[in-house]
Amino acid sequence: MSFSRLPRSPLAALVAVALVLPVMASAHEGHKNNMSDAEMAQMEMRDAHPVADVAAATADGPPIAEGERAVEAVSQPPTAEQALDAKIAENRVTLVGDFLGRLHPLAAHFPVALLLMAALAEILLLMRPALGLETTVRFLVAGGAVGAGIAALLGWFAGGWRLDDRSETLGLHRWNGTAIAAVAGIAAWLAFRSAGRTRLRIALALLAAGILFQGYLGGEMVFGPNHLGLE
Known part of the structure; x- marks a missing residue:
């Protein structure tokens, strides 16, 4: 049939x-x-705790100059709109x-x-x-x-x-x-x-x-x- x-x-x-x-x-x-x-889980952990990663990376390294500390203190995290725009740009279809x-x-x-x-x-x-x-x-x-x-x-x-x-x-x-x-x-x-x-x-x-x-x-x-x- x-x-x-x-x-x-x-x-x-x-x-x-x-x-x-x-x-x-x-x-x-x-x-x-x-x-x-396992690699994906590690990547997601780093994305979820960026401050902790920076602290861990610099704890055993050379001291950070005072000027660099001032720049870090002044810098602000992106706003919700900026984060949204960045995500939209990241997800844009190219192929x-x-x-x-x-x-x-x-x-x-x-x-x-x-x-x-x-x-x-x-x-x-x-x-x-x-x-x-x-x-x-x-x-x-x-x-x-x-x-x-x-x-x-x-x-x-x-x-x-x-x-x-x-x-x-x-x-x-x-x-x-x-x-x-x-x-x-x-x-x-x-x-x-x-x-x-x-x-x-x-x-x-x-x-x-x-x-x-x-x-x-x-x-x-x-x-x-x-x-x-x-x-």
């Missing part, structure tokens, strides 16, 4: 929405530079690939919703076959597969085009997301076959587990290690 059974207009709309919606978030700068999780990478967090929500709903619909179909949700599952799985492929591609732009990452979290996130896109494609193919649904249900169960794990990894990347506070 071919994909032509799926209404083309909803699927085309899903693809169009995933491609044209505006950017809302970007990948961590440390991940773009292939920094390890097409950079812009595509910033679309990844936005695009990732579509396959998450569609594939999880497909798994839920399949559970309902298993419990109540009379509901006739086969077409609904096909639509959700096909849309989720398209969205997962787009999100995975944008994720490679966000994380950088390399096969090995110094950050274990980024490496797991990269390859787990790629695997989700691949399994979603297989699930879409299985959903349009007239054979038994056992293999489709196995694929949907794997997708649900992989998506939940992917969400955890995303939280680790955004909020830092042990972001759930379980350790």
